[in-house]
Amino acid sequence: MSLVVNMASESDVSVQGHGVHTAYVELATALERRDDVSVVRGRYGERVDCGVYHLHTLGTRVWRKLLDPRAPTVVSAHVVPDSLVGSLRGARWWRPAARLYMRWFYRRADTVLAVSGTVARALESELGVDPDRIEVLYNTIDMAAYRTTTQDRIAARRELGFRDDAFVVLGVGQVQPRKRVDLVDRLAREHPEMTFVWVGGIPFKHLGADYGAMRSLMDDAPDNLVFTDMLPHPEVRRYLQAADVFCLPAEQENHPMCILEAAGVGLPVVARDIPEYDDTFGDDVLRCRDETFGEALVHLREDETAYRTWAERSRRIADRFDSAAAAERLVGIYRELVAARVARSEAGPHRRDGGGRSARRQRRPATLNR
Numbered sequence: 001m002s003l004v005v006n007m008a009s010e011s012d013v014s015v016q017g018h019g020v021h022t023a024y025v026e027l028a029t030a031l032e033r034r035d036d037v038s039v040v041r042g043r044y045g046e047r048v049d050c051g052v053y054h055l056h057t058l059g060t061r062v063w064r065k066l067l068d069p070r071a072p073t074v075v076s077a078h079v080v081p082d083s084l085v086g087s088l089r090g091a092r093w094w095r096p097a098a099r100l101y102m103r104w105f106y107r108r109a110d111t112v113l114a115v116s117g118t119v120a121r122a123l124e125s126e127l128g129v130d131p132d133r134i135e136v137l138y139n140t141i142d143m144a145a146y147r148t149t150t151q152d153r154i155a156a157r158r159e160l161g162f163r164d165d166a167f168v169v170l171g172v173g174q175v176q177p178r179k180r181v182d183l184v185d186r187l188a189r190e191h192p193e194m195t196f197v198w199v200g201g202i203p204f205k206h207l208g209a210d211y212g213a214m215r216s217l218m219d220d221a222p223d224n225l226v227f228t229d230m231l232p233h234p235e236v237r238r239y240l241q242a243a244d245v246f247c248l249p250a251e252q253e254n255h256p257m258c259i260l261e262a263a264g265v266g267l268p269v270v271a272r273d274i275p276e277y278d279d280t281f282g283d284d285v286l287r288c289r290d291e292t293f294g295e296a297l298v299h300l301r302e303d304e305t306a307y308r309t310w311a312e313r314s315r316r317i318a319d320r321f322d323s324a325a326a327a328e329r330l331v332g333i334y335r336e337l338v339a340a341r342v343a344r345s346e347a348g349p350h351r352r353d354g355g356g357r358s359a360r361r362q363r364r365p366a367t368l369n370r
Helices: 019-032 060-066 091-108 117-125 150-160 181-190 211-219 233-242 257-265 290-302 304-320 323-347
Strands: 003-008 037-041 052-055 073-077 111-114 134-136 168-172 195-199 225-227 245-248 269-272 286-288
Touching: 003 019, 003 060, 003 323, 019 037, 019 073, 019 257, 019 323, 052 060, 052 323, 060 073, 073 091, 073 323, 111 117, 111 323, 117 134, 150 233, 168 181, 168 233, 168 257, 181 195, 181 211, 181 225, 181 290, 195 233, 233 257, 245 257, 245 290, 257 269, 257 304, 269 290, 269 304, 286 290, 290 304
Parallel strands: 003 037, 003 052, 052 073, 073 111, 111 134, 168 195, 168 245, 195 225, 245 269, 269 286
Antiparallel strands: none
16 A cells, blocks of 8 residues: 655745755655555645654745654654855854754654764754654665766857856855855866856845845856856756765755756765764865865866766766665654554553654664665
């Protein structure tokens, strides 16, 4: 019998220009390809007749699903308190309140899916989530949709107006201090021989951190740095296909979808050396500090052997984080939750834990095959 899953991300009815929405769409689409799961998307502010709820956002529109005792709830933890600082205005001041809210929300779930080992540790140590309820399930994408041929690349560059000999360095994400777009601006000024493109804007407008400074940075960019503002996802893919290198200097990330997309295209990835990447990308991305990003880009531009080596490393990322494997494991998690609930129901009255949800099974192995 097909298992009905109500999967919801409030980005459906609000801002979509961020990685949480992409992660939600990719996972829902991967599940919809299977014949043993029926996915009901959205239906915000209401309960749904389903076997499992799977939530990707933490807003009030999904409260009725979170609190519905008729079906177990899975929550994907894309955001932890540290994700807010440098993203939204005044986050350092209201972070404690956000922490309390996240603690309440995540602890209500039967299973919390951490998108990286770093997130799993934050869930347990900072937010007090029972480790037996935490699973690490990395973000994934349909890598086949990003495979790029030479002809695809030529067509994309022609469509977007890049010269044949241009060395295009691409970044993707919201324009905010946490992403360190200021460093991209500096790199563009120091390397006029390269073309820099940042695909993204400020979707939350004046709610964004340092909105005025970020707006000025976009308006005063050098000639070899282009900000596209927010784009539909198919257009983002065209920029990836047209680029030579992907660069993400962000100071805090969990498991960014944009790196997965760049890897799917086959681009070498240059990223900041942060601990969040230790258990995800490891040495398959060229990890840098502020002072070494420029050196890394020059190295890739001038050394064809190095370029091919790092492109091959990206293909390893693509092999590791394809959505089909994640969907397979996720269905197993769903079915285990449903089976546990049926067993408890047949056993009669049972103990409830302090969060109001039923105590459940031992924690399973935490990672996809690597």
